[in-house]
Amino acid sequence: MTLKQLEAFVKIANNRSFTLAAKELFITQPTVSAYINNLEEELGVRLFDRTTKEVQLSDEGDRIYLYAKEILELADKIQNSFSMDEDNKVRQVVISTSSIPGQFLVPEILSAFKKKFPDVDFRVRETDSAGVVEDITNHMADIGIAGTEINSNKCNFIPFYDDELILVTENSEKYRKIKERETNLNWIKNEDFIMRESGSGTRKEAIKLLESQGISQDELKVSATFGKTVTVINSVINGLGIAMMSRLAVSGELERGELLEFKISKEGGYRKLYLVTEKKNRLSDGCRDLMGVIAKLYKISIKEI
Known part of the structure; x- marks a missing residue:
């Protein structure tokens, strides 16, 4: 077993792709495949389940992933201790985020973070809230940001x-x-309604807020379901239907008069955005530093740091 084999294994697991792993390692795909074949033969297990669309960790691969990642991190620490001061080492944090915080909060967060910790590199995976949890539990990301719990x-x-x-x-x-003329939202039952996909935090929280106003999902005339926020926005602008959206996502369209807004109630309707971490996995220093910046940026207390 070699560090190169373990590095190839972790890169494939993070990218769900032999091709992308090869590009990041600056080697050929056949070389990456050879590393994994030799590692699987040595361990006597199958590390990945390969499909036509993507590569996923097998149960055995999932068990080995954390050990491999820790070994590589220890190897980096050994090398860094001799090649540069501890304060100058390069770190990487992989963030999995749902679409709304990914598009409208993550740039602000990373900008603030980079000013304080310029030595940390980031890779951002954008998915839906369900996908964030999947990425964290499958060890595809170090920390997540989701639009629902x-x-x-x-x-x-x-x-x-x-x-x-x-x-x-x-x-x-x-x-x-x-x-x-309307003083409540009962009129929306007669309108075509546009939804986000089933794993979306916006969709889940929108349904909860409407139910709090006495409107169930079954009473809505759902005319279309889309995975992309921008598709929902453009569909509403073009008269395809109405939708529940994050104010973050439509602030520009509201300012330009392209959309009209209706509050869920007099006080408004709010949902929490969440940082997501794995319970059994100790956070890296980079993740803890990131959470500290987020706590300061949004003036909150995070006890888990």
């Missing part, structure tokens, strides 16, 4: 941001009149 006994969910969800419609005479 997923039922999981393997993850910690640490609230750090209050995100307002609002109902948006096209800016037409019809909806301007509705905005003037």
